[in-house]
Amino acid sequence: MSARQRLPGRPVLMTSPTGELTLIGRLVDASNGTFLAADEAQRSWVYKPVAGEAPLWDFPAGTLSRREVAAYELSKTLGLDVVPPTVWIDGPLGEGSAQAWIEGEPTELIDLLQPEELTEGWLPILAARTEDDKPVILAHRDDPRLRRVALFDALLNNSDRKASHLIADGERIAGVDHGVSLHIDDKLRTVLWGWAGDPITPDEQSLVALVASLGGPLAPGLGDEEWEALTARAEAILAEGELPRPSGRWPGIPWPPL
Numbered sequence: 425m426s427a428r429q430r431l432p433g434r435p436v437l438m439t440s441p442t443g444e445l446t447l448i449g450r451l452v453d454a455s456n457g458t459f460l461a462a463d464e465a466q467r468s469w470v471y472k473p474v475a476g477e478a479p480l481w482d483f484p485a486g487t488l489s490r491r492e493v494a495a496y497e498l499s500k501t502l503g504l505d506v507v508p509p510t511v512w513i514d515g516p517l518g519e520g521s522a523q524a525w526i527e528g529e530p531t532e533l534i535d536l537l538q539p540e541e542l543t544e545g546w547l548p549i550l551a552a553r554t555e556d557d558k559p560v561i562l563a564h565r566d567d568p569r570l571r572r573v574a575l576f577d578a579l580l581n582n583s584d585r586k587a588s589h590l591i592a593d594g595e596r597i598a599g600v601d602h603g604v605s606l607h608i609d610d611k612l613r614t615v616l617w618g619w620a621g622d623p624i625t626p627d628e629q630s631l632v633a634l635v636a637s638l639g640g641p642l643a644p645g646l647g648d649e650e651w652e653a654l655t656a657r658a659e660a661i662l663a664e665g666e667l668p669r670p671s672g673r674w675p676g677i678p679w680p681p682l
Contacts, residue, residue: 439509439511439524440509440511440513440522441463441464441467441469441511441513441522442463442464442465442467443463443464443465444463444464444516445461445462445463445469445471445513445515445516445522446461446462446463446516447459447460447461447471447516447517448460448461448462448468451470455478456472456476456477456478456488456603457472457473457475457476457477457517458470458471458472458476459471459472459473459476459517460525461515461516461522467524467525468524468525469522469523469524469525470522470523470524470525470600471513471515471516471517471520471521471522472488472489472492472520472521472522472523472603473489473515473517473518473519473520474486474488474489474518474519474520475517475518475520476517476520477489477603480604482607482609482611483604483607484647487645487646488603488604489512489519489520489521489603490512490521490643490644490645490646491602491603491604491605491606491646492510492521492523492601492602492603493510493511493512493521493643493645494602494605494606494641494642494643494645494646495507495510495580495582495599495602495605495606496508496509496510496511496523496602497642497643498576498579498580498635498642498654499576501634501635501638501642502576502631502634502635504572504576504631505596505598506572506573506576506597506598506599507523507598507599507600507602508523508524508525508526508598508600509523509524510522510523510524512643512644512645523600526591526593526598527593528591528592528593528598529591529592530587530588530590530591530592530682531570531587531590531591531592531597532592533564533565533567533569533570533590533597534562534563534564534565534570534587534590534615534616534682535562535563535564535587535682536560536561536562536682537560537561537562537563538558538559538560538561539559539561542561542563545565545566546563546564546565546566547563547564547565547566547618547619548561548562548563548618549561549562549563549564549615549617549618549677550562550677550681562615562677562681563618564587564615564616564618566618567597569596569597570590570597570616570618571616571619573585573590573597573599573616574614574616574617574618574619574667575624575628575631575632575667576599577599577605577612577614577616578612578657578661578667578668579632579635579654579657579658579661580602580605580606580654581605581606581607581610581611581612581653581654581657582602582604582605582612582613582614583604583605583607583611583612583613583678584601584603584604584605584613584678585599585613585614585615585616585678586601586615586678586680586681586682587615587681587682588682589601606646606650606651606653606654607650607653608649608650608653610671610673610674611674612668612670612671612674612676613674613675613676613677613678614676614677614678615677615678615681615682617669617670617676617677619667620667620668620669620670621666621667621669622666622667623665623666624661624665624666624667628667629662632658632661632662633658633662635654635655635657635658636655636658636659636662637655638651638654638655
């Protein structure tokens with residue numbers, strides 16, 4: 425899924441539903457109540473009502489959908505085009521988030537490889553062994569599109585960047601499922617550690633500086649301390665001058681990673 429701009433030969437994606445949403449079905453693989461819905465223009469949306477959120481021990485109740493909207497607003501503010509248009513609505517099952525649905529498949533830029541397949545251009549993340557004791561390596565491509573996502577996740581404090589949460593939409597890579605993000609504590613958990621410790625580029629420095637200068641919330645529904653933590657993360661990245669490394673205080677890779 426990916427937000428679309430006015431580019432030649434590409435349709436313009438609506439940034440909010442037209443009229444009321446009608447439920448089409450439930451996305452049963454999701455851990456929270458997540459529904460495919462259509463608006464009155466027959467455009468498809470992923471609808472996540474607050475009423476369908478499962479309680480988590482470490483995130484305030486009823487805020488996961490708010491974090492989905494906030495992630496989109498951060499992506500839009502930075503001009504990264506990482507998150508599909510995501511808005512707050514009062515839908516068929518009550519208030520929640522609605523995110524534009526775009527057809528696509530999980531990216532092939534992240535994979536489990538045999539050691540002999542780890543050629544130049546792949547960045548290894550984790551070595552493991554299968555149930556039949558064969559070695560495998562979790563790796564991702566050294567791709568600028570993924571690096572943009574890695575920087576975005578570091579700022580967002582994304583706690584669940586699986587490979588399946590990155591969708592290939594033509595040449596674009598878009599991220600979905602940002603409900604467990606923007607926590608005040610360090611919870612970055614991702615499969616995109618290949619650039620950990622790399623110096624940030626001048627362009628990345630400009631983006632991080634923009635976040636560090638934010639004067640207030642980008643979206644309603646979260647506490648002031650969560651937005652203050654966002655700017656503090658940006659300030660820390662600027663001070664270090666590099667992309668974050670795993671802290672060791674929290675599992676660095678989500679499960680399952682793909």
